[in-house]
Amino acid sequence: MRIFENLGQALRGLRLNRGNTFLMTLGVMIGIASLTVIVAIGDGIKVKVLDRIANMGFGPESFSVIAGAGRMFFTRSKNTVSMTLEDAEDLLALPTVRLVVPRQRKRMQIINKKEFTSTRVYGVTPDWQLARGWNMKDGDFLSDSDLDRKKRVIVLGATPTRKLFKGEDPIGRMLRLQNNFYEVIGLLEEKGLTESGYDPDDRALIPLTTSMSRLTHETHLHSIKVVTLNPSQVPETMEAVRQILRRNHNLSVLAADDFRFVTPEGIMQWVTESEQALNRMLILISTVSLLVGGIVIMNILLVSIRERVREIGIRRCFGARRSDITLQFLFESVLVSLLGGVMGIGLGLALSFGLKRFDVLPTHMTVEPFILSFVFCTLIGLVFGIHPARKAAFLSPEESIRSQ
Amino acid sequence: MNLIEMNSICKSYRNIGFETRVLKDVTLHIEEGDYISIMGPSGAGKSTLMAIMGCLSQPSSGEYLLDGEEVGQLNDRKLSRVRNEKIGFVFQAFHLLPGVTALENVILPLVYAKRPPGNIKERARELLAKVGMEHRLHHTPGQLSGGEQQRVTIARSLINDPRIILADEPTGNLDSKNGIETMKTFDNLVKEGKTIVLITHDLEVAQHAGRIVSIRDGQIASDSDHEERGSIHSL
Numbered sequence: 001m002r003i004f005e006n007l008g009q010a011l012r013g014l015r016l017n018r019g020n021t022f023l024m025t026l027g028v029m030i031g032i033a034s035l036t037v038i039v040a041i042g043d044g045i046k047v048k049v050l051d052r053i054a055n056m057g058f059g060p061e062s063f064s065v066i067a068g069a070g071r072m073f074f075t076r077s078k079n080t081v082s083m084t085l086e087d088a089e090d091l092l093a094l095p096t097v098r099l100v101v102p103r104q105r106k107r108m109q110i111i112n113k114k115e116f117t118s119t120r121v122y123g124v125t126p127d128w129q130l131a132r133g134w135n136m137k138d139g140d141f142l143s144d145s146d147l148d149r150k151k152r153v154i155v156l157g158a159t160p161t162r163k164l165f166k167g168e169d170p171i172g173r174m175l176r177l178q179n180n181f182y183e184v185i186g187l188l189e190e191k192g193l194t195e196s197g198y199d200p201d202d203r204a205l206i207p208l209t210t211s212m213s214r215l216t217h218e219t220h221l222h223s224i225k226v227v228t229l230n231p232s233q234v235p236e237t238m239e240a241v242r243q244i245l246r247r248n249h250n251l252s253v254l255a256a257d258d259f260r261f262v263t264p265e266g267i268m269q270w271v272t273e274s275e276q277a278l279n280r281m282l283i284l285i286s287t288v289s290l291l292v293g294g295i296v297i298m299n300i301l302l303v304s305i306r307e308r309v310r311e312i313g314i315r316r317c318f319g320a321r322r323s324d325i326t327l328q329f330l331f332e333s334v335l336v337s338l339l340g341g342v343m344g345i346g347l348g349l350a351l352s353f354g355l356k357r358f359d360v361l362p363t364h365m366t367v368e369p370f371i372l373s374f375v376f377c378t379l380i381g382l383v384f385g386i387h388p389a390r391k392a393a394f395l396s397p398e399e400s401i402r403s404q
Numbered sequence: 405m406n407l408i409e410m411n412s413i414c415k416s417y418r419n420i421g422f423e424t425r426v427l428k429d430v431t432l433h434i435e436e437g438d439y440i441s442i443m444g445p446s447g448a449g450k451s452t453l454m455a456i457m458g459c460l461s462q463p464s465s466g467e468y469l470l471d472g473e474e475v476g477q478l479n480d481r482k483l484s485r486v487r488n489e490k491i492g493f494v495f496q497a498f499h500l501l502p503g504v505t506a507l508e509n510v511i512l513p514l515v516y517a518k519r520p521p522g523n524i525k526e527r528a529r530e531l532l533a534k535v536g537m538e539h540r541l542h543h544t545p546g547q548l549s550g551g552e553q554q555r556v557t558i559a560r561s562l563i564n565d566p567r568i569i570l571a572d573e574p575t576g577n578l579d580s581k582n583g584i585e586t587m588k589t590f591d592n593l594v595k596e597g598k599t600i601v602l603i604t605h606d607l608e609v610a611q612h613a614g615r616i617v618s619i620r621d622g623q624i625a626s627d628s629d630h631e632e633r634g635s636i637h638s639l
Contacts, residue, residue, distance in 0.1 A: 005515045016503040314499045317460065318560070319488020319516035322480050398455040401499065 006324055009315075010331035013308075014339075020304045021336055027293030028340030028380060029347060032373045035286040036348025039369040041355070042278045044362035049271050051194045053264050060231040061098075062131065063263040065241060066223045069256055080258050081220040082249045085208075088224050090244050096237045099127045099227040104211045104218070110160055110204060111176040117163040120203045121177065123211020131227050139171045139186030142207050146185075150209040154182040158190035158201035180214050182206065197362075234263065290376055293340065294384035297333055301388035305329065312392050313400030322393040329392050333385025334378055341377035345370060405472070407567060407599050408434040408457065413466035415452050426452045427463070428622040434601065436567065439594045441602045441610035444619035450603050451572065453619065457601065458570045459487045471567065488516050492561025496573035498553040500545040506532060506556045507541045513564045531559040535589060551582030558589055568599045575609050587612050 014021045058064075068080035088102040104123035109116050122128075129141045139155070146153050154175060161170055174181045191200045212219055228237045238261055245259055305312070312325055320328075352363040415427040426449045434440055444450050455461045456468065459475055462483075468476045475486055492513075493499075500509045510528040514520040521527060532538055535555040545553055554574065561569055571590065575583035590600055591612060602613055610616050616628045 002516075009515065012504065012508075310499065311501055314501060315512070315516070316484070317458070317487060317493050317499075318513040319484050319564075321484040321516070324484075324516060396461065398452075398461040401460065401495070402451070 002324070003327065006327040007331050010328045010335060013311075013328065013332055014335060017304055017308075020300050020307075021339070024297045024300045024333075024336040025340035025343055027296030028290065028337050028377060029293075029344040031286060031289035031293045032341045032344025032369075032377065033347040033351065034289055035282065035373065035376075036345050036369045037351050037355070037363075038278075038282045038285065039372070040348070040352035040363035040365055041361050042275060042282065043364040043366050043368075044352075044356070046271055046275055047364045048198070048362045049267065052198060053267050058264045059133075059227070060264070061229070061234065062225060062227040063234060063238060063261055064223055064225050065245070065259050066262055067221060067259055069258050069260060081218070082258050083221045083224065083245070084219065084248075085221065087245055087248050088221065090248060091224065091226060091241055094237060094240050094244075096228050096230070096233040096240070097226055098229045099131050099225075101125055101128045101131045101225040101227075102208060102221045103128070103223045103225065104208060104216050105222050106211075106216055108177060108215075110154075110164060112164040112173065115164045115166070117160050119157070119160045121211070121215065122203060122205050123208040123215065124205050125208050128205065128225075131225055135189045137187040137189045139184070141186050142205060147207045147209050150213055151207060152180055152182045152210055152214070153185045153206065155186040155188060155205040156184060157188045157203040159199055160202065160204055161187055177206075177215065238263075286376070290380055293337070294380040297336060297340075297380070298384040298388060301329065301333055301336075301385065302391065305388055305392045308392075309395060309400045309403045312395055313397055313403065316395075316397035317401055325393040326386075326389045329389035330382065330385045333389070334381030337377040337381030337385075338374070341373045345373055405436065406433045406469070407436040407438075407471055408432070408601075409467075409469040410457070411467040411469075413453075413456060413463045413468060415449075415456060415461070416464050426622050427456070430466070430619075430622070430624055432617065432624065432627075434599060436599055437594070437597055438615060439590075439600050439602075439613040440615040440617060441604055441613035442617050442619060443605060443607070443610050444625075445605065448619045449622040450605075450619055454570055454572055454601070454603050458491050458493060459483050484516070485518065488513060488518075489564060490566050490568060492564070492566040492569045494554070494557050494561050494569060494571040494574050496576040498545065498550075498557050498577070500553055500556060500560075502546065503544055505542045505544055506537060506548065506559075509545070509556055510560045510563055512560060517564055528559070528563060531562050532556070534562075535559050549582075550578055551585065554578060554582065554586055555589075558586070562593075566598075568601065569593060570601050570603075572603045573605075574602065575604070575606065583609070 065083070067083040085102055088100050091097055092100040101124060106121050107118060108121050109118050110121070124142070125147060126142050126144055137158070141155055142153065145151075154177075156170060164170070164175065165173070170184045170187065173184050175184060176182075188201070193199055206215070226237065226241060228234055242257065246257065249258055251258065315325065348369070349365070352365065355361045356363045410430060410432045413427055413430045414425065416423050416425040430453065442450055442453065452461075456463050459470070463476055466476070467474065470486065471490060473486070475483065478486065501512065507525065507528050510532060511524055514524050529538065529541065532541060535558050537552060537555050537559065540548060540552060545556070548556065569590070574586050574590070578586060587609060590602070594600055600613070602609065604610050618625045
């Protein structure tokens with residue numbers, strides 16, 4: 001087949017003109033590398049967020065109310081103190097609500113003699129366990145009487161247990177948080193690291209009342225989790241919750257909510273919207289950088305053809321048709337573009353891995369950038385190769401054989 | 405039958421409004437198996453004549469029948485095929501592809517052949533052996549001497565078994581010893597029935613051929629063949 005002959009000649013041409021070949025790949029390589037990295041970051045963020053949702057312990061029938069206005073996943077606009085235990089009690093009174101879990105949260109050091117670790121400490125009610133459906137590995141969960149008596153007891157997740165006790169039996173042992181000692185009464189079952197590296201076991205639970213009076217010294221709640229009887233009741237319940245909270249917080253009609261809802265759907269929507277915005281940016285950036293890559297290929301190929309006029313003349317003398325010369329140089333540009341793509345993917349993978357390894361940004365590899373790059377590179381090679389290739393093909397054989 | 409039949413060939417180049425007439429009404433017939441030299445000072449139109457003869461360019465006017473086929477009006481595709489199948493070129497500056505081995509350089513015309521033979525490499529080896537290059541198959545032109553390069557080009561011109569060998573100053577870049585070797589090769593090719601057209605300005609080289617045509621100012625100034633025939637007639 002003639003086409004394979006020309007492909008072979010193109011490969012030979014690229015090998016013999018290594019310098020030009022390398023220069024030609026640079027533009028495309030950088031374009032594809034950036035495309036790979038951006039796609040990897042986008043996917044990484046998405047995976048991380050979806051994973052977080054999956055591990056928030058949300059069922060389809062539940063949602064969270066978080067104190068403070070503002071957008072999801074962004075820092076609170078201000079430290080809001082308006083959400084209280086009374087709010088939680090009012091919400092529980094709603095007919096569609098099955099469970100309400102008011103919650104405080106603080107990251108702090110837990111100390112066992114010489115061992116210490118920093119973990120997320122939650123002040124919760126006994127219903128937390130029901131709402132999360134999290135089983136005990138050993139001991140008991142917090143009880144109503146612990147809550148009523150503001151007892152200094154603590155339930156540990158698997159991660160702090162491992163760090164603090166190193167194989168000893170923790171039940172009944174005393175741990176220090178700030179200046180108070182807490183008795184370990186229970187251990188949560190281990191869930192294990194999630195795909196994105198989030199550790200759901202890195203937590204400790206104490207009674208909400210104890211947290212209020214001894215740990216945070218705050219009477220307001222950080223969030224309330226609401227579980228409805230039935231998934232279909234979520235929207236109406238959310239509306240009812242909104243009205244109760246607005247009334248309780250004495251918000252005027254014009255004032256914005258001083259709380260926000262977090263639902264799996266809400267997060268999903270946010271992720272999808274951000275992903276779309278990211279994709280638009282990605283398309284723009286990669287189009288520009290690949291156009292630049294294509295122009296680089298075209299220009300260097302034009303220079304290369306000027307250097308290789310003699311070669312073209314020789315080929316024409318021995319029977320190469322215009323179409324053979326066109327094909328040969330078109331193959332060269334497509335191959336160079338693909339080579340740049342492969343190098344770009346390599347570079348992109350290395351960068352993505354680096355970003356992930358050094359915790360700069362979450363990245364995730366999919367097959368998508370590979371397919372995209374392959375298509376883009378072939379197109380770039382064809383589009384920007386055709387002009388130089390035609391130019392080479394239409395050189396006069398007589399003149400090119402005589403050129404020095 | 406004439407293998408090459410050029411009738412009233414004219415070729416002119418247009419350059420920034422000036423028309424340069426390089427060939428003026430050249431008529432030249434060459435029979436199969438002829439050994440002919442084309443001589444003339446530089447600028448006389450030798451190379452242009454060779455380019456037209458080798459189907460590298462087409463005449464501005466006139467008729468060129470190659471092997472009975474009018475090639476003056478062929479399109480690029482057909483013209484390329486004629487070059488590929490009927491003509492073998494040998495150049496003064498060798499014109500081997502740089503960085504490519506002798507073997508692959510010899511194979512080059514078969515890359516563009518319509519029906520390349522099955523045993524391409526074997527055939528290329530045989531031809532290289534024939535010109536005494538069997539020990540240099542995998543050397544690139546840069547590693548070969550001028551004489552060796554010229555032998556590779558001769559092998560290349562023969563690979564597709566063409567009827568005509570067009571040699572443009574084949575000894576121009578060679579020392580006398582290699583020049584003599586090259587001419588011996590051509591002499592042998594004629595014995596095998598090839599038609600050889602030598603373009604040269606060296607009378608000693610030209611005299612290897614049985615017929616010498618000299619060109620001056622784009623016209624044929626003399627043709628030994630006609631003179632002989634003329635002298636026969638005058639007897």
